Amino acid sequence: MPESEALHASHRLEYPYARSVGPVIGAFLTGLRDGRLLGVRGSGGSVIVPPTEYDPDTGDDTGEVVEVGPGGVVESWAWVPDPLPKHPSDRPFAWALIRLDGADTALLHAVDSGGPDRLATGDRVTVRFRPAAERIGSMADIEAFVPEGGAA
Amino acid sequence: MADRDDTAAAGDLGPVTTLATPIRLDFEFTPGVAQSRFLRGLERGRFIGQRCPKCGMVYVPSRGSCPTDGVPTTEDVELANVGTVTTYCVVNVPFAGQSIEIPYICAQVLLDGANISFMGLIQEIPADQIRMGMRVEAVWVDPDRLTPSLASVRYFRPNGEPDADYESFKEYL
Numbered sequence: 001m002p003e004s005e006a007l008h009a010s011h012r013l014e015y016p017y018a019r020s021v022g023p024v025i026g027a028f029l030t031g032l033r034d035g036r037l038l039g040v041r042g043s044g045g046s047v048i049v050p051p052t053e054y055d056p057d058t059g060d061d062t063g064e065v066v067e068v069g070p071g072g073v074v075e076s077w078a079w080v081p082d083p084l085p086k087h088p089s090d091r092p093f094a095w096a097l098i099r100l101d102g103a104d105t106a107l108l109h110a111v112d113s114g115g116p117d118r119l120a121t122g123d124r125v126t127v128r129f130r131p132a133a134e135r136i137g138s139m140a141d142i143e144a145f146v147p148e149g150g151a152a
Numbered sequence: 153m154a155d156r157d158d159t160a161a162a163g164d165l166g167p168v169t170t171l172a173t174p175i176r177l178d179f180e181f182t183p184g185v186a187q188s189r190f191l192r193g194l195e196r197g198r199f200i201g202q203r204c205p206k207c208g209m210v211y212v213p214s215r216g217s218c219p220t221d222g223v224p225t226t227e228d229v230e231l232a233n234v235g236t237v238t239t240y241c242v243v244n245v246p247f248a249g250q251s252i253e254i255p256y257i258c259a260q261v262l263l264d265g266a267n268i269s270f271m272g273l274i275q276e277i278p279a280d281q282i283r284m285g286m287r288v289e290a291v292w293v294d295p296d297r298l299t300p301s302l303a304s305v306r307y308f309r310p311n312g313e314p315d316a317d318y319e320s321f322k323e324y325l
Binding site for chain 1: 165167168169170171172173174175176177178179180181182183184185187188189191192248300
């Protein structure tokens with residue numbers, strides 16, 4: 001029996017989960033929808049972005065919400081020359097850890113610098129939000145970070 | 153990516169409380185040669201099974217080997233378009249993505265000539281009138297819409313024959 005007799009098909013298995021985000025992540029996502037970057041103050045006084053419900057060092061509840069950014073510093077990065085369908089950009093970009101102004105931790109997001117030769121650790125970048133009408137309270141409300149001064 | 157919240161779209165922006173996080177798996181499926189014959193049969197509006205050369209049992213759909221004897225099943229057998237309801241379940245519970253109006257009947261149908269039943273939807277009968285032994289026939293989609301998929305069988309419906317004797321299908325429950 002020739003192997004070509006066997007059929008072949010593409011399938012998709014999908015579950016439409018909805019997660020409850022809680023008060024702290026909820027505040028962060030609400031901020032994104034409103035075009036603001038928010039962190040929380042940990043028990044030791046440091047500002048954690050993205051915010052957590054508990055201070056990762058002490059386990060204590062975190063405190064007040066603190067606005068950070070919109071600029072920050074690239075702490076490390078990796079260039080993505082061939083973005084995948086699920087990636088936040090359909091053209092080459094960098095995944096980067098960005099320490100926003102006023103924050104003591106780094107946020108992982110995309111940097112649209114235009115090329116790996118136009119990005120360096122220590123560079124200053126600033127947030128580029130999607131248009132307000134497209135924002136829904138999601139990390140994807142941030143389209144990308146871009147070099148400060150608009151080099152990209 | 154999260155879905156747009158209707159209230160947010162309306163401009164009444166309350167705090168964000170949920171995030172849609174669909175989990176998705178795209179995969180390639182190859183049913184194998186024996187099941188491919190079954191599926192190609194569906195594309196022609198026919199049920200194709202296979203017979204075990206040792207015990208003579210006819211399996212539909214065939215997995216390509218006899219689960220009892222462990223030998224390859226190579227002889228294709230065309231089954232009848234009619235069969236017998238061996239057992240059934242009436243679905244009364246609504247669930248997300250449901251496409252059939254409840255209550256509906258999900259039954260095991262033993263096609264004439266087969267030695268194993270398979271699951272089918274029963275329609276054209278009130279759900280409270282289904283019974284073991286009921287004789288049913290397959291209703292297919294229009295010929296130009298036949299595909300190598302069980303979607304080619306719309307459902308089974310009573311064909312008007314007298315019920316099958318319990319003795320004739322008790323081995324298949």
